[in-house]
Each structure stands twice: as structure tokens, then as C-alpha cells.
Amino acid sequence: MAGFGDLEFMQRGRRVVVGAVMLVLGGVVGYALPQSNASPASDSGKVTSVGNTTQDAGTPFEFQPANGHGESLLLQDGTPWQDRPSGPWHRKGLPTCIVPGTKTPIKATLGIVTARPVGSAPGRPVVVWVECYV
Secondary structure (H helix, E strand, O other), X not given: OOOHHHHHHHHHXXXXXXXXXXXXXXXXXXXXXXXXXXXXXXXXXXXXXXXXXXXXXXEEEEEEEOOOOOEEEEEOXXXXXXXXXXXXXXXXXXXXXXXXXXXXXXXXXXXXXXXXXXXXXXXXXXXEEXXXXX
């Protein structure tokens, strides 16, 4: 027959096991659920043409990566840009390598994050920073 001490020991042991299982389960779920990655890919290449800026929509431009196909991108207002390696980052105005209406290729490096589609919103590349070292 089990004594009072054995019953207390079994209840305490059950609490420890349940707590350990909950901790492991929480760790697995916490690790598996978050799937966002905001690390931009750095692409060097040339801005080949720039469209006209439209209010509240940004500036459309064509970018030709050094080792890839050309792509159409959109530069939003407030995107940080730099015009020399040790220079300050700017958040107003357009980068020196993105001049509306130009068709002259200008070297640039872009930070691009690819946004995945969610629901009815389509996925697309998003320019998160621009370096224009001309």
C-alpha cells in the first residue's frame, strides 16, 4: 500500500514532467512559427532608366544587376540612400543615381527584400536602401 509520502512524491514528479513538456512544446512552437526575414540582398549593378515620380507611389526605375536579368523596381519616398562610402545616409529627396527621365546607365548598389504574397496582396521586391557611388 502506498503511503502519504509516496503520493506527494508522485504528484510533485507529475508537475515537473508536465512543466518540462510544456517548456519543450513552447520552445518548438516558438521556433517554428516566426518565418520573417528582413535581411536585404545586396545587388550591385546599373540603374538603366528612370521614370517620372508619381505622388504617393514612388519612382519607377529599371535596374540591371551585374550578374542577372533586368528588373523593374519602385523607389518609395523615405528610402535611405548614400552618395559616398563614408558619407551620411539621406532619407529625403532622390538618390544621385536615380534621376527621373534619364536613360544613362549609372552604377548603384541596392538592398532588396523580397516580400512574399499574403492573401490577395502580391509578393514583390522592395528596395530598402540605395548606394550611389558615382
